[in-house]
Amino acid sequence: MEWFTADVYDLSRLVFQRALAAVYLVAFLGAALQFRPLIGERGMLPVPRYVARVPFRQAPSLFQVHYSDRFFALCAWAGCAVAAALLTGADGQLPLWGAMALWLVPWALYLSVVNVGQTWYGFGWESLLLEVGFLAIFLGNDEVAPPVLVLFLLRWVLFRVEFGAGLIKMRGDACWRRLTCLYFHHETQPMPGPLSRFFHQLPRPAHRIEVAANHVTQLVVPVLLFTPQPVATGAACLMIATQLWLVLSGNFSWLNWLTIVLAVSALDLSAWHTPRSFAPAPLWYEVVVGSVTVALLALSYRPVRNLLSRRQVMNTSFDPLHLVNSYGAFGSVSRVRQEIVIEGTADPVPREDSDWRAYEFKGKPGDVRRWPRQFAPYHLRLDWMMWFAALSPAYARSWFGPLVERLLDGDRDTLRLLHASPFPPDAPPAYIRARLYRYRYTTWRELRETGAHWERTYVRDYLAPTRLSTPARRR
Structure with a gap:
């Protein structure tokens, strides 16, 4: 059906999928290289001890069924291999159902890691990768045009990431309302980057402009994602520019990069690429995508209620599959670095x-x-x-x-x-x-x-x- 697909987003989908595969690759590589001392059999917080007290329904994971360091390493390196294959476009060489199955693999493997990762995997970008990775399963491949419903859901995630971060700042530390938080943030952030001291030593009026621009980008611009083109593309570009500024100013794992990947899905790149003609999407595919959309919108009730609450919480998963989550960062800012x-x-x-x-x-x-x-x-x-x-x-x-x-x-x-x-x-x-x-x-x-x-x-x-x-x- 024509209403179901949007062929002008063909190039956007391609860039989004390849970039998401790159983020998956980084995530699995980190898991493979760091798990033994953190959550391994002799690690600081061993997985076997964790799964012995936490039931499968609370933390579904392959490692609830079986755990050994060798098996975890196999899963992590398998995730690297699948992510690398997706990065090179392996999903485009498969039938639609095969591509969906291939995208399901890294999501299931990384869910298994996060759900036994305990403190070490308690960061918001873990849930964000899982939520976005789940949507990627239903985005299709070269056989069908990108489904409008999935594109909408990706924008819905991006909206919650940015708007949630903006609200938590306004409701949290008063320095965000006074436009003074960046007097301290670049010096006291979790892991400064090589350019952080340059950002910290900008004049104070520049810091105030930074904060004001951040408020506009997080509290006003996200609404524009749901407007017609080219306004939605302009909004996504502003978000990408802001995230690149954050990339330069600190080390925030893949949070900024994944937000950029999400913003890419909202870009109309048809001027850079001639839209192709696609065959009608199979009925089974439309049914699956429609059903998933309804389910995710229903699950959005709790994140929306959280956004509207004065007691808003950041980076919280409301279901064990991390399908729809709350996001936010730096509701409070440290004044000194210890x-x-x-x-x-x-x-x-x-x-x-x-x-x-x-x-x-x-x-x-x-x-x-x-x-x-x-x-x-x-x-x-x-x-x-x-x-x-x-x-x-x-x-x-x-x-x-x-x-x-x-x-x-x-x-x-x-x-x-x-x-x-x-x-x-x-x-x-x-x-x-x-x-x-x-x-x-x-x-x-x-x-x-x-x-x-x-x-x-x-x-x-x-x-x-x-x-x-x-x-x-x-x-």
């Missing part, structure tokens, strides 16, 4: 004047002379959780102790998560301590004179010197 520095010593009796050596993380600030790197869209899960742990020990209650134990034991998998360890795996420290420091960017003058990117001030001890009561078996 970092936990973990140190070890080989001295048998720890003293203040012992030879304490610091562990260096890949992304989070540590050594004041190290310039931050760009890691996004790759997600350094331990580094991100260390930022939360510095905000409050409550965020780290379940995993910080196990992390320290593994460092004391010289666990090789855990050490691979770090940039540098001052102790080799076969000669771990006798004691470990953790200290809390306040960090701030140095001025340009201080940077020139000292070469230090950060200046830090001791705040308090976070963890007193600790040792293993019984050395664990080397891993």
Whole structure:
């Protein structure tokens, strides 16, 4: 039926699908490389222990049926392989049903990972990838024109991502209403990027303009997604420009990139590509897409109620399949940056004047002379959780102790998560301590004179010197 399809979005669909496959690839690669020390059989929060107390209906996952590190690795690398195949256009070589089945595979595999990932997978962009990935299953391939209903649902997700983020800011920290949050944000965000200090040191009037522009982009522009072209394309372009600005200013995993991918689906690129003629969509396909649309709109009730609530919550899934979720970011902004520095010593009796050596993380600030790197869209899960742990020990209650134990034991998998360890795996420290420091960017003058990117001030001890009561078996 002509009302069911929109052939002018053929190129938009193609770009969207390839870009989404690239995000899937990054997500599965991170899972494959980081799971053992985080959620593996001997990890900080082991999957077997989790699935023993959480029933399948609350967290559906392949790993509820069977778990081993080897099986998890197989699933993660299989996800990489399927994502790479989709990136190269393998779905276009299959019949419609086959393409849909191929897109179903990474969604099911990543759902299995997220639903046993616990704290390490509690970020909003995990649910966003699953919600968008589920819609991609029904977007079709070269056999049919893009379904209008699925295109609408993709815009509905984009609307909730942006509008939800805008509302949580206006309802949350007063600095968003005063246009002053960016006086602090670029310095205190979870993981600064190489250009973050440049953004932080912009004049204050520029920061106020940034915040005002953000409010317009998140609270006004999303409504324009549901207007006719070319207005909807203009709205999507403004969102893409804003997200690229965020990409330059920090490391937010694939949140910004996936939002850009979503915005691409709203672009009318027919001027760059001659729309093709498609055969009518099969009846079974129309029935499936129509049924899924009705179901997702019904499930949208709770996210919509959340948007309208004064007690709006961010990044919450309302169903175990993560089909329709709430989103948002930075409802509050820290005024100062605090970092936990973990140190070890080989001295048998720890003293203040012992030879304490610091562990260096890949992304989070540590050594004041190290310039931050760009890691996004790759997600350094331990580094991100260390930022939360510095905000409050409550965020780290379940995993910080196990992390320290593994460092004391010289666990090789855990050490691979770090940039540098001052102790080799076969000669771990006798004691470990953790200290809390306040960090701030140095001025340009201080940077020139000292070469230090950060200046830090001791705040308090976070963890007193600790040792293993019984050395664990080397891993």
